[in-house]
Amino acid sequence: MRTRGFTRCGVIFGLSVVIVRLIGGSTGLVCYTAVESLDLGCLLRWDCLHASPxxxxxxxxxTQGDPWQDVPWCVWISSRSCDVSHVFSDFELYNMIRLGVHLSPSSTVWIKPHKFDYSDFTFSPPSVSVSLKNDSISVKVQFPCATNRRCSHDACCPISKLIDPWTTVTVYNERNRSDNQSRTVWTQEVVSTVEFSGLSPGQNYCAVANFSFPTFSIAASPKSAPGCVETGSRWGMLPMYCVGLALSLLFLVLFLAGFLRKPRRDRTTADNPPKPLATVQDADSSAPPIFVDPCDIHVELVDDHSSIDSFHGFHKAPTSGAETKRSSQPTHFDHSRGVTVQHEVQDMTFESYN
Known part of the structure; x- marks a missing residue:
């Protein structure tokens, strides 16, 4: 597949013809050389007529600024081609290739060098994948694999790892080609993603993409195979709207039912009022008797100094005539109020008459 690609490139760009005349012979040796490039690869082919086996x-x-260097795997070879794709890494600089013909171990004739730049580039078309996001279309562009020394030999190395291509994506209505949109972006990622909006509902839209070498539109790839998707119709969204409306109404009904249930409970409580309280008389009659500890009863005796002196005089000089004044009231418990009532005991005065 790769050889066919290089062959097509060689046909497009033509062949460089270089004639080498050998002084030591009567027959001249003519060599045709050509550079073929596909997806940043580089293959040098040559054909020398009447050359000895x-x-x-x-x-x-x-490379610009460097001296000529041998390609290690293409030194003193007998084949008629050499793949130098792994040699070049910077495609913004001038790169040159030349072929040397060894007429003898000590005699080498160098053919006029070939330049290798964007004018030699050809690319394979990219691939696209289209997806629908709400009312917009997302187009993902995947670039072809490149062969270069900076890329792994075991996996695909997209050319977007080596260059930043200009990517053009066009979306069109399959039924109405006049309904189309096109966008060109400078891709700085491995995969380019472009989104389109404002599309008509219920239509089948397809997307195609191609890319070119940065700043050189002459080196452009063919368009990709189309990727298509059908946009949703307005009537197709109606069931979703109905389901959303039904769920909203159900939530509202449940909320109102829960909110109105609480006043009904309060009304039920109001319909069954509490039983009336018993009368005070019934409460007094049914109240248990109150018992008082005798230790809680206190009796206070209030004396004054004169009575104390008189009391001492009574012991010293008792008389026959005595007048005693007493006034005392006993301490008792008031059951109706539940309190202890204390009465003062008046002082006792003893007077002697001489």
Whole structure:
């Protein structure tokens, strides 16, 4: 597949013809060389007419600012091609390739060098995948794999890892080609994603994409195979709207039912009022008797100094005539109020008459 791609590229760009005349012979040796490039690869082919089967060849490359260097796997070879894709890494610089013909171990003729730049580039078309996001279409562009020394040999290395291509994506209505949109973006990621909005509902839209080498539109890829998707219709969204409306109404009904249930409980409580309280008389009659500890009863005796002196005089000089004044009231418990009532005991005065 790769050889066919290089062959197509060689047909497009033509062949460089270089004639090498060998001084030591009567027959001149003519060599045709051509550079083929596909997806940033580089293949040098040559064909030397009337060349001896014992003639060998060497290929050299040169990058701007560097000297000529042998391609290690293309030194003193007898084949008629050399793949130098792993040699070049910076495609913004000038790159050169040349072929050396070894007429003898000590004699080498170098053919006029070939340049290798964007004018030699050809690309495979990218691939697209289309997805529908709400009312917009998202187009994902995947770039072809490149062969380069900075990429792994075991996995695909997209060319977007080596260059930042300009990517053009076009979305069109399959039934009405006049309904189309196109956008060109500068891709700086491995995969380019472009979104389109404002599309008519219920239509089948397709997307195609191509890309070109940065700042050089001459090196552009063919368009990709279309990727299509059908946009949703307005009537197709109606069931979803109905389901959402029904769920909202159900939630509202449940909320109102829960809110109105609480006043009904309060009304039920009001319809069954509490029983009336018993009368005070019934409460007094049914109240249990109150018992008083005798230790809680206190009796206070209030004396004054004169009575105390008189009391001492009574012991010292008793008389026959005595007048005693007493006034005392006993301490008792008031059952109706439940309190202890204390009465003062008046002082006792003893007077002697001489």
């Amino acid at each position: 014992n003639i060998t060849y060497t290929v050299q490359t040169k």
